Every structure is written in C-alpha cells, then in structure tokens.
Amino acid sequence: MKLExxxxxxxxxxxxxxxYLRFFELESNEKYYNPKKEFSSYFLSFKTGARIE
Known part of the structure; x- marks a missing residue:
C-alpha cells in the first residue's frame, strides 16, 4: 500500500x-484558497512523493 x-x-x-518546511525539508506548492468555503491549504511534498495537505 502506498499513501498519496x-x-x-x-x-x-x-x-x-x-x-514542516523547516524540520522535514519539504517542498510546498502555492497556497490554495476557496473563497466560497473560506478554505485554504498547501500541499507539502516529501522527496518520496507522499504529501501532507
């Protein structure tokens, strides 16, 4: 099993x-913002491909 x-x-x-950027040396995408739901997120990526949202 692989976690995406x-x-x-x-x-x-x-x-x-x-x-997470400082202590795990991840890469980040640009901030996503949905004004209708007032929701923001980033995807932080490990070199292995797994990501944290």
Missing part, C-alpha cells in the same frame, strides 16, 4: 507550514 497524501487541520496554517 494525508490532510491535517490546523488553526494556524502558516505556522504549521513553516514547521
């Missing part, structure tokens, strides 16, 4: 993104 991605809910998206 997992999602983590947080009250401080920018702080959590900074943590």
């Amino acid at each position: 991605h997992i999602a983590i809910w947080t009250s401080d998206l920018e702080k959590m993104r900074a943590f």
